[in-house]
Amino acid sequence: MTPDQIEAAAARLKGHARLTPLLNAPLLDAAFGKRIFVKAECLQLTGSFKFRGAWSAVSALPAGTKGVLAYSSGNHGQGVALAAARHGLACVIVMPSDAPAVKVENTRAYGAEVVLYDRATEDRDAIGAALCADRGLHLIKPFDDADVIAGQGSCGLEIADQARAEGVTEADVLVCCGGGGLSAGIALALEARAPRLRVRTCEPEGFDDMARSLSSGRRQTNPRATGSVCDAILTPAPGLLTLPILSRLAGPGLVVSDAEACRAMALAFSHLRIVLEPGGAVALAAALFRDTSPTVICTASGGNVDPAFFARTLADHA
Amino acid sequence: MTPDQIEAAAARLKGHARLTPLLNAPLLDAAFGKRIFVKAECLQLTGSFKFRGAWSAVSALPAGTKGVLAYSSGNHGQGVALAAARHGLACVIVMPSDAPAVKVENTRAYGAEVVLYDRATEDRDAIGAALCADRGLHLIKPFDDADVIAGQGSCGLEIADQARAEGVTEADVLVCCGGGGLSAGIALALEARAPRLRVRTCEPEGFDDMARSLSSGRRQTNPRATGSVCDAILTPAPGLLTLPILSRLAGPGLVVSDAEACRAMALAFSHLRIVLEPGGAVALAAALFRDTSPTVICTASGGNVDPAFFARTLADHA
Numbered sequence: 001m002t003p004d005q006i007e008a009a010a011a012r013l014k015g016h017a018r019l020t021p022l023l024n025a026p027l028l029d030a031a032f033g034k035r036i037f038v039k040a041e042c043l044q045l046t047g048s049f050k051f052r053g054a055w056s057a058v059s060a061l062p063a064g065t066k067g068v069l070a071y072s073s074g075n076h077g078q079g080v081a082l083a084a085a086r087h088g089l090a091c092v093i094v095m096p097s098d099a100p101a102v103k104v105e106n107t108r109a110y111g112a113e114v115v116l117y118d119r120a121t122e123d124r125d126a127i128g129a130a131l132c133a134d135r136g137l138h139l140i141k142p143f144d145d146a147d148v149i150a151g152q153g154s155c156g157l158e159i160a161d162q163a164r165a166e167g168v169t170e171a172d173v174l175v176c177c178g179g180g181g182l183s184a185g186i187a188l189a190l191e192a193r194a195p196r197l198r199v200r201t202c203e204p205e206g207f208d209d210m211a212r213s214l215s216s217g218r219r220q221t222n223p224r225a226t227g228s229v230c231d232a233i234l235t236p237a238p239g240l241l242t243l244p245i246l247s248r249l250a251g252p253g254l255v256v257s258d259a260e261a262c263r264a265m266a267l268a269f270s271h272l273r274i275v276l277e278p279g280g281a282v283a284l285a286a287a288l289f290r291d292t293s294p295t296v297i298c299t300a301s302g303g304n305v306d307p308a309f310f311a312r313t314l315a316d317h318a
Numbered sequence: 319m320t321p322d323q324i325e326a327a328a329a330r331l332k333g334h335a336r337l338t339p340l341l342n343a344p345l346l347d348a349a350f351g352k353r354i355f356v357k358a359e360c361l362q363l364t365g366s367f368k369f370r371g372a373w374s375a376v377s378a379l380p381a382g383t384k385g386v387l388a389y390s391s392g393n394h395g396q397g398v399a400l401a402a403a404r405h406g407l408a409c410v411i412v413m414p415s416d417a418p419a420v421k422v423e424n425t426r427a428y429g430a431e432v433v434l435y436d437r438a439t440e441d442r443d444a445i446g447a448a449l450c451a452d453r454g455l456h457l458i459k460p461f462d463d464a465d466v467i468a469g470q471g472s473c474g475l476e477i478a479d480q481a482r483a484e485g486v487t488e489a490d491v492l493v494c495c496g497g498g499g500l501s502a503g504i505a506l507a508l509e510a511r512a513p514r515l516r517v518r519t520c521e522p523e524g525f526d527d528m529a530r531s532l533s534s535g536r537r538q539t540n541p542r543a544t545g546s547v548c549d550a551i552l553t554p555a556p557g558l559l560t561l562p563i564l565s566r567l568a569g570p571g572l573v574v575s576d577a578e579a580c581r582a583m584a585l586a587f588s589h590l591r592i593v594l595e596p597g598g599a600v601a602l603a604a605a606l607f608r609d610t611s612p613t614v615i616c617t618a619s620g621g622n623v624d625p626a627f628f629a630r631t632l633a634d635h636a
Contacts, residue, residue: 021339021361026400027427042591043339043358082344109345266625273360273593273621303591307584307636311629318625 001146001245003192006153006185009056013154016059016086017052018044020155022162022297025271035295036287037166039159040274042303046110048232048280049155049182049301050079050142056151057140058083067091069137071124073099075232075302076142081110092137094128100306143181144239152182156189159297163197170196174254174283174298177201177210178233180242182301187249197297201246201253202286204230204261204279211253213238214246229258229309232279232302254286259317261285265310266317268300277305278313319464319563321510324471324503327374331472334377334404335370336362338473340480340615343589353613354605355484357477358592360621364428366550366598367473367500367619368397368460374469375458376401385409387455389442391417393550393620394460399428410455412446418624461499462557470500474507477615481515488514492572492601492616495519495528496551498560500619505567515615519564519571520604522548522579522597528556528564529571537561547576547627550597550620572604577635579603583628584635586618595623596631 023038041049054076058068067090070080077093084091093107097116107114117127132139141148159173173190175183180201187199201210207228212220221237228234238246256264261278264285268276276284280302287298341356359367372394376386385408388398395411402409409430413422414437425432435445450457459466477491491508493501498519505517519528525546530538539555546552556564574582579596582603586594594602598620605616 018339018341021336023336023361026363027424030427040361043341045344047591106345109348269593269625269628273365275587275591275593307587307632310587311632314625314629 001149001188003188005146005150006157006189009147009150010154010157012059013052013055013151016055017154019158020044022159022166023272023274028267028271032288034292037163037168037297038272038284039155039297039299041155041299041301042274042276042280046075046078046082047302047304048075048079049152049299050075051082052154053148053151053181054079054083054140057145057147058087058089060147061138065089065138066136068140069094069128069132070140071128072142074103075304077107078110080140081107081112085111090137092131094124102306143179144241146241149181149185149241151185153185153189155182155299156186157193159186160190160193160197163194163297168295168297170293171295171297172251172293173197173199174202174286174292174296175199176233176280176283176299176301177203178235179239180210180246181239182299183250184242184245187245191249198251199246199249200251202283203233203253203255204228204282205255205257207234208253208255209236210238210246211255213243214250214253217247219243230261230279230282232277233282254290256282256285256289260289262313263317264288265313269314270318274300275303275305275310276300277302319467319506321506323464323468324475324507327465327468328472328475330377331370331373331469334373335472337476338362340477340484341590341592346585346589350606352610355486355615356590356602357473357615357617359473359617359619360592360594360598364393364396364400365620365622366393366397367470367617368393369400370472371466371469371499372397372401372458375463375465376405376407378465379456383407383456384454386458387412387446387450388458389446390460392421393622395425396428398458399425399430403429408455410449412442420624461497462559464559467499467503467559469503471503471507473500473617474504475511477504478508478511478515481512481615486613486615488611489613489615490569490611491515491517492520492604492610492614493517494551494598494601494617494619495521496553497557498528498564499557500617501568502560502563505563509567516569517564517567518569520601521551521571521573522546522600523573523575525552526571526573529573531556531561532565532568532571535565548579548597548600550595551600572608574600574603574607578607580631581635582606583631587632588636592618593621593623593628594618595620
């Protein structure tokens with residue numbers, strides 16, 4: 001992938017995605033002894049950075065495309081649903097039948113058809129492939145797609161500009177990491193625009209496939225598929241496109257506990273007045289609780305969180 | 319006051335206050351049948367728009383000023399404390415001894431000296447006047463001050479620009495209103511920059527002194543001093559400087575219940591992923607639950623809220 005692809009995606013996104021703010025809280029900085037900037041992608045349309053990649057991919061489809069399909073129980077599905085609706089394209093989101101009702105409702109409210117499947121007895125890929133073949137739909141992958149990575153890279157272009165405006169020329173850029181689409185996109189953007197800002201991936205304990213892959217030089221998988229509150233970023237292994245990019249450009253990965261992610265959610269509530277989901281708070285948790293550069297930029301990648309879970313997190317961690 | 323004063327304040331604020339985003343949520347628009355834009359001042363430094371007016375006033379002080387003093391149990395005090403600290407000025411905030419501990423701590427953490435007084439037995443104004451005289455401090459009023467109003471007006475300049483970028487040329491601009499500093503500042507800015515955007519003040523039931531003053535043409539007071547969860551905007555009467563500005567420029571005031579403000583907090587959590595305090599949510603509540611223009615812009619003026627109160631609000635209203 002080249003910087004031109006990211007610039008082109010950013011041009012397609014202009015006026016459609018939100019330029020999210022780079023936030024900072026003086027009292028948080030004072031309490032933790034470093035300058036902490038937060039790129040608030042929870043304020044992006046649909047509540048996560050995923051809208052960037054979705055719009056980038058959908059807007060790059062050839063004329064005559066009938067519609068799109070995505071597998072997702074969460075943020076990627078909502079991003080694709082809104083991007084498709086705004087392009088006037090049909091959209092099918094394949095979701096597990098045990099997905100939270102609010103996520104099913106929201107995906108439908110964005111205009112998508114939701115097809116539910118049983119995780120235990122049905123094959124998601126087979127259902128999706130059959131639907132794509134029957135209806136002529138185009139599959140939008142969540143991270144292993146050049147247009148999706150390029151779209152996420154638009155966030156990195158904004159970080160480069162916003163960091164310069166703050167006088168920040170050298171920093172770790174901590175990125176919440178599942179398959180690595182956002183991390184890889186930001187890394188490519190910063191390589192071109194601000195090479196002394198260095199991406200470091202952030203993952204929850206037990207799901208640190210990217211950190212282990214980067215340190216070992218070989219693609220590693222996670223032993224489990226579930227078991228962390230950071231549901232948005234639990235992927236089985238790094239992407240085939242994203243890992244080589246991050247192996248070349250990223251620093252050592254960081255890993256935080258679920259409790260640290262929840263503590264970061266509570267501090268983001270009090271000091272930044274933003275709503276984060278656990279998976280969207282791991283980079284801030286790493287900024288707060290791990291050794292980093294003295295000035296650190298972290299993505300707050302999403303804020304789609306159940307109100308009851310959020311209320312419990314405030315009770316336990318605020 | 320003239321538009322030049324607001325432009326001058328905005329110039330002093332540039333690079334020091336945050337340009338807050340104008341947010342929008344497609345599903346909220348769909349659910350309520352109007353286009354709703356939210357100016358997220360909860361993301362401003364110190365968690366409310368008050369930092370704008372504080373910085374404007376502090377930065378306009380003559381050379382040689384020793385320090386500043388403000389009366390506040392909340393947002394104005396924190397705004398003044400940070401603005402003074404960043405100007406290297408001494409700062410005293412006079413607070414009631416029953417103010418929440420977290421507000422006292424935060425005000426101190428911004429570098430201010432906190433002087434506590436007993437609401438029942440002591441005279442706040444006498445304490446402040448004596449301190450100003452003894453130490454040569456300059457009093458920064460919360461709203462009845464031209465430099466403070468001009469600073470809040472910088473928010474209106476941003477709204478004018480951001481509305482134009484969204485293609486919005488005609489709309490009600492709903493503003494959370496206590497003494498009317500933010501409302502008056504925004505109204506003056508819009509008069510100069512976007513005259514078809516019309517300010518309407520928003521207040522909680524029982525504390526609708528501004529709405530009654532605007533409709534009667536005479537300055538009205540509130541029967542009570544406390545009794546709403548919207549603590550940030552409970553003032554006894556409109557400002558002497560702000561009321562004439564709003565009488566000339568604002569449309570009819572809107573009034574919402576505490577329950578509606580709390581419901582707006584919960585919807586802002588789910589759809590916009592921002593944290594609002596009750597007083598910062600009354601304009602959004604008016605946008606949602608009152609008759610307005612089909613496209614409406616509302617300020618979300620602050621987000622300094624106790625975590626336990628916020629958690630209860632989610633439990634009751636989300």
